[in-house]
Amino acid sequence: MQLWMFVVLSVVKVAVVLVIFLTAVAYTVLLERKLVGRIQNRWGPTRVGPFGLLQPLVDGLKLFLKEDIIPSGVYRPLYLLAPLIALSCSLLSIAVIPFGETMRWHGMRLFVLSDLNIGLLILLSVTSIGVYGIALSGWSSNNKYSLLGSLRASAQMISYELALGLSLVGVVLRAQSLSLTDIVKVQSVHGIASWNVFGGGQIFAFLIYLMAAYAETNRAPFDLPEAETELTGGYHTEYSSMKFAMFFMAEYGNMITVSCVATLLFLGGWTSPFGDLLPPPQNLVVGVLGPIFWFVAKVFAFLFLYIWVRGTLPRFRYDQLMSFGWKFLLPAAMLNIVGTSLVLAFL
Amino acid sequence: MHLVLFLIFALFALAGAANLLLQKHPINSALSLIVVMSSLAVLYLLLGAEFLAMAQVIVYAGAIMVLFTFVVMLLNEGREEKTWGSHAARVVGFPAVVALLAVLASAILRAGRHYGMVSLSDGITTTQDLSRVLFRDLLLPFELTSVLILIAILGAVALARKDDGNA
Secondary structure (H helix, E strand, O other), rough: OOOOHHHHHHHHHHHHHHHHHHHHHHHHHHHHEEEHHHHOOOOOOOOOOOOHHHHHHHHHHHHHOOOOOOOOEEEEEEEEEEEEHHHHHHHHHHOOOOOOOOOOOOOEEOOOOOOOHHHHHHHHHHHHHHHHHHHHHHHOOOOOOHHHHHHHHHHHHHHHHHHHHHHHHHHHHOOOOHHHHHHHOOOOHHHHHOOOOOOOOOOHHHHHHHHHHHHHHHOOOOOOHOOOOOOOOOOOOOOHHHHHHHHHHHHHHHHHHHHHHHHHHHHHOOOOOHHOOOOOOHHHHHHHHHHHHHHHHHHHHHHHHHHHHHHHHHOOOOHHHHHHHHHHHHHHHHHHHHHHHHHHHHH | OHHHHHHHHHHHHHHHHHHHHHHHHHHHHHHHHHHHHHHHHHHHHOOOEEHHHHHHHHHHEEEEEEHHHHHHHHHHHHHOOOOOHHHHHHHHHHHHHHHHHHHHHHHHHHHHHHHOOOOOOOOOOOHHHHHHHHHHHHHHHHHHHHHHHHHHHHHHHEEEEEEEOOO
């Protein structure tokens, strides 16, 4: 393939994925407001557009038009850099996620931005860099609440990153590859029976991943970094207008990425739950759209669970959070690795 | 293409290292070190060491540098005064650095003649290859290293533990 063709195709793919991803971020916010509203026996946003469907648009416009206040005591270079780091890390991780069949056009995979041997490691490394956005925002704001919130967030993210990474090892052992495409292929044969969470025997790893992922994205019940009653707003207290929106988008972007990863690693990715029970589709359109439908449906289900948990569970105390992460999740993840290795070696 | 990328990121690494020394505020120096570490990761990637590159980002640029920034943030040291160093540093230090660099460069060049140089290429050492070497051919040294790290962890825990009289 010629270089210019590669460049043009890549740019088009990046643009399409970015637009879809950012729209998904906006509508995840709406979904959360709607669902939490229903859980609390109220309607949620209903006024703008039919069923409140245009609400994200208006919210975005509002944030865009608000006055951008930079407090005088902040350390400016890092104060401006921090939201950029947070948002770009959040957007970067979507680049390695495959979301459809492995079909090629002019030798280029269509439904993934870049299919890498080490896709899983890239995801983990991007998360570990994303901590800086939060850590620096709290420190550079020169505000005690921001600093406390960012220290909490960073300590929490570093602690749960271990359990998160270790919970994925069982999946990698089974697939014998760090490539996300290969991991999905291992789970594709018998539908739901060969998904890692059921047939692969990784149900404990899935539960560990679930809990660690909630903590990693600073979401309820682990949303200590922005506990309003103690910290006003947490690390983004001093941010306003689009800079606040960038943190907000980063958080929801991370939520979606985490849901995509859970789908790929544990729920069989874009493969249908029926596997070889159904004949492979003859129609090309069904063959292309079917996998994408299953992928989106699984991600949506995971996001729904995310919001459901937020609407249901109260917040942890900080020492409970830390001892839970280090004394329960981490040993449990290690036991899962030992168990999976033994099973794979001797069965 | 490889050469262009190598030049760009080598330049990043050098600029980050120079900036680390020149900055007055400790947090800027810490961030420059992150730039250096991440650029090194790209250089590893250019040499085909994909696992090493990601480990470099996760461990060094991620975990270790977060601890550095934490310490800087918690101590909240102010700006440092810029000096040109003591007389002794100028007279002894610079020649010593030049000598050290010369020794290192000649040692590396000699080793390169001995073992052969790696070139920037499309070749990749996959994670499978790497783990085969680590867990089959070099199993004993690898496990000994992990014991060494375990001892270091235990030592750190013992030192950090509060002495409450009955322990």
